[in-house]
Structure formats: C-alpha cells, structure tokens
Amino acid sequence: MRRSVVILLVVAAMVMAACGGGAPAAAPTGGDAAGKTVLRVWSHQNPSFIQANESVIAKFMEQNPDIEVKYEQFEYDQFIQALQTSMQAGTEADVIEMFGSWVCSYAAGGRLAEMPVDVMSYTEAQELFFAAPLGGYYCDGKLYGLPNEFNLEVGGALVNPALFEGKDVPYPPVWDTMDTLREQAARLSEFDGDTMVRAGFHFVGGDGLPFLLLEGILEQGGSYFAEDGKHFTFDTPEAIATIQLLMDMVQKDKLVDPVLFNAETNQPYDGFFAGVVASSFIGSWAAGQGLVNYPDFEFDYVNTPVLFGAQRKYAADAGWGKVVSANSANQEAAWKLVKFMTAEQANAVTFNGVTGTIPALKALVENPQELLAKAPWVEPTFKLLPDGQYLGNVSDRDKLFYDIIYPAILQALQGSMTAEQAAQTIHAQANEMVDSAQ
Amino acid sequence: MTRAAIAGGAGVRRKERTGLRPGQRVFVWGSLIPIFLYLGVFALFPMIWVVVLSFFNYSPVRVGDGPLGLGGRNPFIGLGNFAAMFADTQAGELFRISVKNTLIFAFLVLAVNLAITLPLAVLVESVHARVKGLFRAIYFLPTISSAVAVAIMWGYVFHPQQGLLNNFIKLIGLTPPKAWLTDPSAFVFGVPLAMVAAIIAYVWMDFGYNLVIFIAALQGIPREIRDAAHIDGATGWQEFRRITVPLLQPTLLLVCTLTMISSFQVFVIFQVMTGGGPQNQTRSLTMEIYENAFRFQAMGWAASMSLVLFAMVLIVTLVQFRVLRTDWEY
Numbered sequence: 001m002r003r004s005v006v007i008l009l010v011v012a013a014m015v016m017a018a019c020g021g022g023a024p025a026a027a028p029t030g031g032d033a034a035g036k037t038v039l040r041v042w043s044h045q046n047p048s049f050i051q052a053n054e055s056v057i058a059k060f061m062e063q064n065p066d067i068e069v070k071y072e073q074f075e076y077d078q079f080i081q082a083l084q085t086s087m088q089a090g091t092e093a094d095v096i097e098m099f100g101s102w103v104c105s106y107a108a109g110g111r112l113a114e115m116p117v118d119v120m121s122y123t124e125a126q127e128l129f130f131a132a133p134l135g136g137y138y139c140d141g142k143l144y145g146l147p148n149e150f151n152l153e154v155g156g157a158l159v160n161p162a163l164f165e166g167k168d169v170p171y172p173p174v175w176d177t178m179d180t181l182r183e184q185a186a187r188l189s190e191f192d193g194d195t196m197v198r199a200g201f202h203f204v205g206g207d208g209l210p211f212l213l214l215e216g217i218l219e220q221g222g223s224y225f226a227e228d229g230k231h232f233t234f235d236t237p238e239a240i241a242t243i244q245l246l247m248d249m250v251q252k253d254k255l256v257d258p259v260l261f262n263a264e265t266n267q268p269y270d271g272f273f274a275g276v277v278a279s280s281f282i283g284s285w286a287a288g289q290g291l292v293n294y295p296d297f298e299f300d301y302v303n304t305p306v307l308f309g310a311q312r313k314y315a316a317d318a319g320w321g322k323v324v325s326a327n328s329a330n331q332e333a334a335w336k337l338v339k340f341m342t343a344e345q346a347n348a349v350t351f352n353g354v355t356g357t358i359p360a361l362k363a364l365v366e367n368p369q370e371l372l373a374k375a376p377w378v379e380p381t382f383k384l385l386p387d388g389q390y391l392g393n394v395s396d397r398d399k400l401f402y403d404i405i406y407p408a409i410l411q412a413l414q415g416s417m418t419a420e421q422a423a424q425t426i427h428a429q430a431n432e433m434v435d436s437a438q
Numbered sequence: 439m440t441r442a443a444i445a446g447g448a449g450v451r452r453k454e455r456t457g458l459r460p461g462q463r464v465f466v467w468g469s470l471i472p473i474f475l476y477l478g479v480f481a482l483f484p485m486i487w488v489v490v491l492s493f494f495n496y497s498p499v500r501v502g503d504g505p506l507g508l509g510g511r512n513p514f515i516g517l518g519n520f521a522a523m524f525a526d527t528q529a530g531e532l533f534r535i536s537v538k539n540t541l542i543f544a545f546l547v548l549a550v551n552l553a554i555t556l557p558l559a560v561l562v563e564s565v566h567a568r569v570k571g572l573f574r575a576i577y578f579l580p581t582i583s584s585a586v587a588v589a590i591m592w593g594y595v596f597h598p599q600q601g602l603l604n605n606f607i608k609l610i611g612l613t614p615p616k617a618w619l620t621d622p623s624a625f626v627f628g629v630p631l632a633m634v635a636a637i638i639a640y641v642w643m644d645f646g647y648n649l650v651i652f653i654a655a656l657q658g659i660p661r662e663i664r665d666a667a668h669i670d671g672a673t674g675w676q677e678f679r680r681i682t683v684p685l686l687q688p689t690l691l692l693v694c695t696l697t698m699i700s701s702f703q704v705f706v707i708f709q710v711m712t713g714g715g716p717q718n719q720t721r722s723l724t725m726e727i728y729e730n731a732f733r734f735q736a737m738g739w740a741a742s743m744s745l746v747l748f749a750m751v752l753i754v755t756l757v758q759f760r761v762l763r764t765d766w767e768y
Contacts, residue, residue, distance in 0.1 A: 084498035109500030
C-alpha cells in the first residue's frame with residue numbers, strides 16, 4: 001500500500017511539474033548566482049518596437065553591469081491575456097510596456113507600482129513630457145510610469161498623388177479650412193453609377209470617428225466629461241453639431257460611402273494602400289507603417305484643418321510607455337530601467353526613430369534633426385503636439401471608442417439615426433459603462 | 439463467496455472486488471492518475487471556475503482580497519450577472535442580440551447543411567466506386583482548411599469592389615448587392631445579408647464533414663431492403679423518402695447534434711469576416727463572450743454568458759435526442 005502511495009505521489013509530482021514546465025519563472029527574480037539583479041521586461045511583438053527596445057536595453061546593461069535584463073515579447077493579441085493571467089498568478093515581468101490608456105485601470109486594480117518621487121516627480125515629468133501622453137500615466141494624483149510615444153490620431157491624412165491627377169485639386173493639398181477640404185475632397189470621390197468606387201476623404205475608422213467627435217466638442221468650447229469627472233456629457237449641442245458635420249460630409253458632400261468604406265471593409269489604412277481612397281484621415285503612424293509595408297507606393301502625409309473655429313483642441317491617447325509591476329521584487333532597478341528607456345533623450349530618439357512614432361519627450365521636438373533623419377513623416381505633427389490634451393480617465397477606452405461611439409456615429413452616417421439620436425445613444429451607453437465599472 | 443475468502447484478509451477481499459493483483463492496481467492507477475489530473479486541471483477546474491466567476495463582478499485587472507483574487511475589488515454579486523442579461527442596458531441588449539443571432543445562425547446552418555449534404559451523399563454514393571473517393575476528397579477538403587483562411591478567402595469573395603462574387607454577378611448582367619458584409623439595410627427573407635454570407639462561408643467549410651458521415655451511414659444500409667423496395671415497384675424518390683431517410687435517423691441525430699453544437703460555438707467566421715457587424719447583425723454569443731472576457735476584461739460577465747451558451751447547447755441537444763431517437767437497429 002505504502003509503495004502504491006509513493007508511486008502515485010511521484011506520478012502526480014511529475015504531472016504537476018510537466019504542467020508548470022512552460023510557464024516563465026516567478027516574477028520576483030531577485031538575483032542570479034553571480035549576484036546580478038535580474039529584471040524581466042515584457043512587450044508586444046511589433047518588430048520595430050522589439051528592435052528599439054533591444055537596442056536600448058543592451059545599452060542599459062552595458063552601463064549597469066550589475067543588472068541583467070531578460071526581454072520577452074508576445075503576439076499583440078496574446079499580450080493582454082498574458083498580462084491578465086500572469087498578474088493573477090504573480091508571474092508577470094518587472095517592467096511592462098503598456099498602452100497609456102490602459103494604465104489607470106491596472107493601477108486602480110492594484111497591479112502597478114507607483115513611481116517613487118526620488119526617481120521622478122510628476123512636476124519633473126511635466127517638464128519633460130507632453131501633457132497628453134503623460135496624462136495616461138497619472139492616475140488619482142500618482143504617477144505610474146512614463147510614456148515612450150505620443151499617440152496622435154487627428155490632424156493629418158495620407159494623400160495619394162495618383163488619385164489627385166485630373167481632378168483639378170492642387171497636390172499636395174493645403175487644407176486650411178474644412179470648407180476647402182470638403183470642396184476639394186468631393187472632387188476626388190469617384191462613382192460607378194450609384195456605387196462609390198473611390199472615396200475622396202475617408203474618415204470612417206474605429207479611431208477616426210471617436211477622435212473627431214472629441215475634437216469637435218473641445219473646439220466648440222464644450223467638454224465630454226460631466227462635473228464629477230467620471231461620467232460623460234455626449235448629448236450636448238457641441239456633440240450633436242460635430243456628428244451633424246460628419247453626416248454632412250457623407251450625405252451632402254459624398255466624401256465617403258460609410259457602407260463601403262468603414263472600419264470593417266476598406267479601412268482607412270487598408271483602403272488607402274489598396275488605391276481606393278484618395279485621402280485617408282489617420283494618425284501619422286500609418287505613414288511610417290506604409291513606408292515599410294508599401295515601399296513603392298507614392299504618398300504623402302499632410303495636415304488636416306480644425307473642425308470648428310481657429311484654435312485646434314483635441315484629445316489624445318497616451319501611447320505606449322513603460323510601467324513597473326506591483327509584484328516586482330526589484331523596484332529600484334526596474335524604475336531605473338524605465339527612466340532610462342523613456343526619459344533619456346538619446347534613448348527616446350532610438351525608440352521613436354526606429355518605431356516611427358511621435359515622441360512623448362518635448363526635447364525631441366525642440367531639437368528634431370536627429371529624429372527627423374530617421375522618421376521624417378512625423379514632422380507635420382509637431383505643430384499639433386502642444387494643443388493636445390489627454391483623453392482622460394474614460395473607464396474603458398476601447399469599449400467607449402469601438403463599442404459605443406464608433407457604432408453610433410456609423411449608424412448616423414449610414415442614415416439609420418439622426419445626429420441627436422446618435423449623441424443620445426453615445427451619452428446613455430457611455431454613462432452606463434461608467435456605472436457598471438463602479 | 440466462500441468462508442475462506444471472507445476470512446482471507448483485506449488483500450484477498452480487494453482482489454475479489456477489483457479482480458486485480460496489487461501490482462496490476464498500481465499500474466492501473468499509475469496510468470489513470472495523469473489523465474485524471476490532466477482533465478482535472480485543464481477541464482474540470484476551468485468549468486468550476488467559470489461557474490464561480492459568474493457570481494462575481496470579476497476582472498483580472500483588479501487585485502481581489504479573497505482567495506483566487508475573488509472578493510474586495512472583485513465583489514460577489516450573486517445572480518447580478520444573470521439579471522443583467524434581461525436589463526434594459528447596452529450590455530443586456532447586446533447579449534440578447536447575440537443570443538438571437540446565434541440561434542438564427544445555428545438553425546439556418548443546420549437546415550442548409552442537411553439540405554445539401556444528404557442528397558449529395560446519396561448522389562456520391564450512387565456514382566462508380568472509382569470516382570466516389572475523388573468526390574469525397576474534394577468535398578472534404580474545405581473541412582481541413584484553417585477557419586481563419588476560409589474566413590479571409592470568403593471576405594475577399596464578398597468584397598464589394600474587388601470581390602469575385604460581385605464581379606461575376608456584374609459579368610452576367612445582374613446588379614450585385616452594394617455590400618455583402620457591411621450593408622445594414624440589406625436582408626434576404628428577413629435575414630441580414632451579412633448573416634447569409636457568413637452562413638454560406640461556414641456551410642462551405644463544414645459540409646464535407648457531414649457528407650462523409652452520411653456516406654458511411656448509407657453504406658451501412660442493407661442492400662436487401664432496397665432490392666425489396668425495387669421489386670415492390672418503388673421509385674428513386676420513394677426509396678429515398680421511405681427507406682433511406684428513416685434508416686438514417688440515428689445518423690441524422692448524430693449529424694444534427696454535432697452541427698448544432700459546432701454552429702453554436704462558431705467564432706472565427708464572424709470575427710474575421712464581419713467583426714459582428716453591420717450594426718451587430720452578426721454578433722454571435724461566442725464573440726460577445728470573447729470580447730467581454732479578453733478585450734474588456736469583464737470575466738464575470740463573460741463567464742455568466744458562457745453558462746447560458748452551455749445551457750443552450752444542452753437544451754437543444756436534449757431536444758434533438760428526444761425528437762430523433764430510435765429504438766431499433768438494422
């Protein structure tokens with residue numbers, strides 16, 4: 001009997017060991033045999049991000065021989081799942097590359113470490129970084145990390161010179177006002193009978209519509225946050241006027257057919273590089289990505305005008321940056337690495353230059369030569385950066401954008417709702433989201 | 439049992455009960471325990487965990503106070519998630535839409551699948567043995583294709599401008615739909631056009647499986663029964679209706695059950711081809727579960743919807759067993 005029990009225990013132990021074999025080592029990697037502090041860093045698996053991070057990490061280890069950094073990456077779709085499961089098990093990395101708009105929800109859940117003031121205070125960070133990207137890392141009066149990039153989705157468009165030919169529209173277009181844009185882009189649209197075969201100005205994207213709505217509200221002097229700073233006010237005259245403007249661009253000017261060109265089919269990026277969109281309202285990241293994916297495709301990235309008034313005001317995501325896990329046993333070394341990867345100017349140039357992203361660090365815009373040599377397409381965005389404000393703590397950014405604002409405005413553009421109904425729908429659903437999260 | 443055996447001690451009693459010697463018992467348990475542990479860890483525990491989560495407002499983003507991260511920031515809410523399914527909220531409405539879409543999809547897929555596979559199986563079975571294998575292979579090929587590849591391929595076929603289908607329809611002088619997958623105003627007999635497109639893609643990918651099952655079942659029907667029908671003057675249609683279909687009833691039960699279960703669980707076709715659009719017309723329950731669990735981190739809500747999906751599959755399967763069961767063999 002005793003022999004049986006021993007065998008059973010051995011088998012059970014082997015199975016348990018096999019089950020745990022593929023999992024990474026526990027997060028608190030205090031140090032190895034040589035007395036080095038070992039840090040683990042996680043990011044998603046974008047090749048240019050990996051290249052940039054590897055380069056900066058190698059430099060960090062060179063300057064800090066007592067710290068060894070193990071860099072691991074995940075497919076983008078699996079990254080969130082890996083974070084969720086590992087945080088539950090306490091096996092996440094010390095330093096995590098996180099999208100700024102996610103940070104406050106993880107921080108509120110107790111998953112992230114607060115940045116010690118002796119590493120950098122919020123005031124110091126405000127001196128170094130633009131307000132919009134930094135805002136994502138500042139939650140309830142505490143700083144939880146530092147940004148690498150400024151995620152800008154407004155103020156610019158990809159333009160295809162081939163589709164401007166013979167349309168009596170100057171190229172590259174100088175769109176100073178919305179009236180000019182609407183008048184010229186209408187001439188770029190093409191039809192086969194009633195069917196649009198080329199969109200003049202495609203803005204019906206999952207990010208495009210929500211950011212346009214927020215920009216329109218802000219430029220008219222409105223706000224999308226209620227007085228408590230948590231709930232929303234999307235049923236305002238400013239919101240309705242913005243949705244009506246977008247509807248007019250579709251239904252009166254015929255700049256784009258929202259049934260044939262939207263976030264599901266002929267998306268702003270894909271449709272543009274498929275040659276069925278003359279100009280696409282999209283972030284400058286698309287230019288960098290386009291140069292890599294379509295090296296022979298001729299295009300430019302130009303500024304688009306403000307929607308209302310003369311002063312541009314817009315909301316922006318915080319973009320990718322670095323945070324430290326609350327479970328990390330090496331907080332000091334981890335924060336040292338975070339600061340090195342984000343706040344050191346030379347390393348920021350490496351990151352933004354290699355990834356083609358807009359810098360979060362003000363110094364890179366003030367002295368742009370080095371960065372522009374690597375990523376010249378980001379230049380049109382520079383004059384927009386000081387005008388941006390952080391999106392704010394919107395509870396669940398993806399849900400608000402992709403499940404609430406985009407579908408409602410799309411329905412309005414497709415003629416299934418009025419501007420008032422779309423605004424009311426967004427208002428009700430967004431506040432419901434906030435209430436259910438509390 | 440003899441008195442000697444009873445008095446023979448624990449070892450003898452155990453041997454008589456199991457029919458195994460101690461060494462054999464060690465072997466049996468040594469073989470079974472790994473699989474029990476495997477099932478326990480990767481099947482039983484997740485199932486229990488889903489049931490537990492469905493009573494909590496749980497998100498892995500939040501650190502809980504109690505064991506396994508439950509409690510505190512992830513509070514117990516009783517039947518709150520289930521009550522929310524009937525609430526007049528966006529979440530409740532999306533859940534109800536996804537249930538409706540899933541049911542429409544599953545029942546239409548079943549009907550279309552059976553309408554194609556059963557007659558086709560009879561036709562394939564009736565051709566010469568040399569080409570029978572060829573037909574079987576051709577029809578089975580889509581079944582072994584990757585669902586993602588199939589969804590992408592059909593996405594191109596249905597593309598409004600460059601799509602094969604619209605260009606073919608134009609070529610023969612007809613007017614194609616404006617957009618197969620993204621036009622919320624397009625319906626076919628009350629069914630959204632995007633749903634019809636998804637059903638076409640899914641049936642194309644899946645019907646070979648049922649076809650092979652039906653062919654195997656047809657081969658099992660005794661030749662003598664058909665011969666007797668012929669002698670009695672039955673036509674081909676009468677033979678199919680009065681003999682083939684009734685004798686295939688156990689196979690029909692199997693095919694219906696498997697097709698319904700797999701249709702309830704379809705995710706990739708919708709996720710890749712339509713993303714749930716247009717205007718949620720193809721949002722399935724599996725998509726809703728996935729999005730809430732892994733995109734919005736609302737694991738408790740997603741777990742409760744998973745239980746509803748489980749109940750739907752269970753109920754439909756039991757009904758099918760009840761309706762289609764037979765008490766005979768041939």
